[in-house]
Amino acid sequence: MSTTQSDRLxxxxxxxxxxxxxxxxxxxxxxAGKRRMLRIIVDSDEGVExxxxxxxxxxVSDQLDESDVMGxxxxxxxxxxxGADRPLSExxxxxxxxxxxxxxxxxxxxxxxxxxxxVDDEGMDLEVPGVKGRKxxxxxxxFSDIAKxxxxxxxxxxxxxxxxx
Numbered sequence: 001m002s003t004t005q006s007d008r009l010x011x012x013x014x015x016x017x018x019x020x021x022x023x024x025x026x027x028x029x030x031x032a033g034k035r036r037m038l039r040i041i042v043d044s045d046e047g048v049e050x051x052x053x054x055x056x057x058x059x060v061s062d063q064l065d066e067s068d069v070m071g072x073x074x075x076x077x078x079x080x081x082x083g084a085d086r087p088l089s090e091x092x093x094x095x096x097x098x099x100x101x102x103x104x105x106x107x108x109x110x111x112x113x114x115x116x117x118x119v120d121d122e123g124m125d126l127e128v129p130g131v132k133g134r135k136x137x138x139x140x141x142x143f144s145d146i147a148k149x150x151x152x153x154x155x156x157x158x159x160x161x162x163x164x165x
Contacts, residue, residue, distance in 0.1 A: 005029070008069045009038075016059055017042055020052060023092065025082055029075075036075040038064075041082050045096055048081035088149040094119045097151055101129075104141065105148035113152060114139060 009027050017024040017040075026041040040060065042048055057079040064070050064077070088094055088102065097116050104112045114126035123142035130136045 005069065012063055012067060012069055013040060013060060016063060017056065020056055022048060022052070022056070032076060034074075036070075036073060037078065038070070038075050039078045039080070041080060041086075043082055043096070045092075053079045053081065084151060084153055086150075088151065091119070091121075091143075094124060094143075094149070101152040101154055102149050103152050104146055107145050107147045112139075112141070114141075 006027065006029075009029075010024070013027065014024050020042075022042040022044045024040070025043050026039075028037070028039040028041070030037050030039075040056075042053070042056065057077060060079060061077055088097060094116060098119060099116065101113060101115050104114070106112060112126075112128065114128045116124050117127050117138075118125040123140060123145070126139045126141055128137045128139050
């Protein structure tokens with residue numbers, strides 16, 4: 001996608017997305033056979049429900065039809081929330097992942113799997129799970145020490161209400 005088209009799309013879409021109380025995470029434009037695929041990824045602190053994606057999709061479609069930003073070629077529009085496996089890259093991503101188990105690729109090499117307990121402007125407070133019966137340990141990590149981060153999917157984690165009981 002050309003920078004000009006990308007900028008025009010972002011300028012058109014950001015106000016629509018923000019009006020719904022959502023963040024515009026990503027715009028992807030790719031070829032899908034003879035047509036193009038325009039994928040818009042949105043998120044919020046509370047997550048995104050299917051109804052919100054459908055409503056936003058209708059509004060985006062109307063705006064795109066009224067503008068010339070997509071040109072005359074056919075395209076398929078998809079509005080969705082980010083998948084569970086998307087990389088954490090923005091401060092807000094880490095805040096939204098508070099309480100979740102995350103796999104960090106460290107800038108100095110190596111990796112760390114830990115639960116995010118709190119996030120501030122400089123980094124995060126983590127809980128590193130104990131191994132083989134050992135207690136969990138606390139650790140602080142700065143954003144500058146992180147090369148990559150991704151939420152780990154937990155299938156058997158107790159929710160907070162169960163833990164408090």
